[in-house]
Amino acid sequence: MEFRHIRTVLAAAEDLHFTRAAQRLGIAEPALSQQIRQLEEELGTPLFRRLTRGVELTEAGRAFLPYARAALAAADEGAAAAKRAAKGELGQLRIGFTSSASFNPIVTGTIGRFRDAYPGMDLALQEQVTTVLLRGLREGVIQLAFIRAAEDETEGLRRTALPEEPLWAALPAKHRLAGAGRIDLADLAADRFIVYPRANGRLLYDAIVAACGRAGFSPRIVQEAPQMASTVNLVAAGVGVALVPASMRQIRAPGVVYLRLAEPAPTASLALVRGPDLLMTAAVRNFIRCLEEAMRDPLSAEIVAAART
Numbered sequence: 001m002e003f004r005h006i007r008t009v010l011a012a013a014e015d016l017h018f019t020r021a022a023q024r025l026g027i028a029e030p031a032l033s034q035q036i037r038q039l040e041e042e043l044g045t046p047l048f049r050r051l052t053r054g055v056e057l058t059e060a061g062r063a064f065l066p067y068a069r070a071a072l073a074a075a076d077e078g079a080a081a082a083k084r085a086a087k088g089e090l091g092q093l094r095i096g097f098t099s100s101a102s103f104n105p106i107v108t109g110t111i112g113r114f115r116d117a118y119p120g121m122d123l124a125l126q127e128q129v130t131t132v133l134l135r136g137l138r139e140g141v142i143q144l145a146f147i148r149a150a151e152d153e154t155e156g157l158r159r160t161a162l163p164e165e166p167l168w169a170a171l172p173a174k175h176r177l178a179g180a181g182r183i184d185l186a187d188l189a190a191d192r193f194i195v196y197p198r199a200n201g202r203l204l205y206d207a208i209v210a211a212c213g214r215a216g217f218s219p220r221i222v223q224e225a226p227q228m229a230s231t232v233n234l235v236a237a238g239v240g241v242a243l244v245p246a247s248m249r250q251i252r253a254p255g256v257v258y259l260r261l262a263e264p265a266p267t268a269s270l271a272l273v274r275g276p277d278l279l280m281t282a283a284v285r286n287f288i289r290c291l292e293e294a295m296r297d298p299l300s301a302e303i304v305a306a307a308r309t
Contacts, residue, residue: 098129189212
């Protein structure tokens with residue numbers, strides 16, 4: 001049973017006249033009659049009763065008609081859905097992100113833009129550590145990820161860098177420097193540090209250790225915290241101090257103060273990383289376009305600039 005046969009039957013059922021139906025479809029009347037006859041032979045029963053002038057539907061024809069309309073409508077809807085999916089307007093996009101990335105205004109702005117522009121797309125968001133997200137990208141479990149990863153960690157993948165984000169000091173509210181407006185990193189040389197585990201993604205860990213080294217000391221690491229939010233909570237508990245991306249200041253935990261670091265302040269890198277080129281789809285391209293728009297957005301640029309001053 002072919003769709004052209006179904007369209008022929010529907011046209012004939014509407015006109016109740018083979019010649020007029022053939023003219024409407026732009027085919028010869030014998031071709032229309034042949035298509036209807038082929039479908040009747042397949043069904044094993046006539047769908048039309050031939051009259052002196054025109055035709056009328058048989059009982060079988062009347063029973064077949066609503067299903068034929070539904071089948072044709074479903075096929076048209078399916079074709080439209082396929083075209084939308086090919087344009088990246090319909091389907092699912094699997095995106096990973098680290099806990100700290102979710103606080104970055106460009107990240108949230110990109111996700112919001114994409115949802116507004118492509119409401120037919122289902123965003124499957126997954127929070128994980130950098131190493132797990134990198135493995136997911138390579139295995140095709142996710143298509144994109146906002147992560148803090150070193151260049152060699154993303155070998156074979158493609159990345160779009162976001163603006164560098166300065167690191168701020170997160171201190172317990174009772175810390176001796178809590179009332180200062182800006183501090184030198186060297187002022188924390190004697191403090192205990194809470195850090196993000198290197199095993200979960202070494203870029204941020206290495207950036208913090210290197211910054212302390214440039215300030216003339218090696219950080220005394222007393223605690224590792226697998227998530228940035230837990231890092232802030234541990235600071236509030238007085239376990240130690242931490243260096244966190246500026247956007248983490250959105251976590252207003254009681255007992256924690258955030259202080260700027262004197263220039264040159266260390267920074268945290270963040271990038272949108274995607275899988276190999278063969279996994280580049282229209283939806284992925286659309287998401288990257290939304291990211292580029294978000295990075296040009298004056299409000300996002302203002303927030304990023306404010307974190308540096």
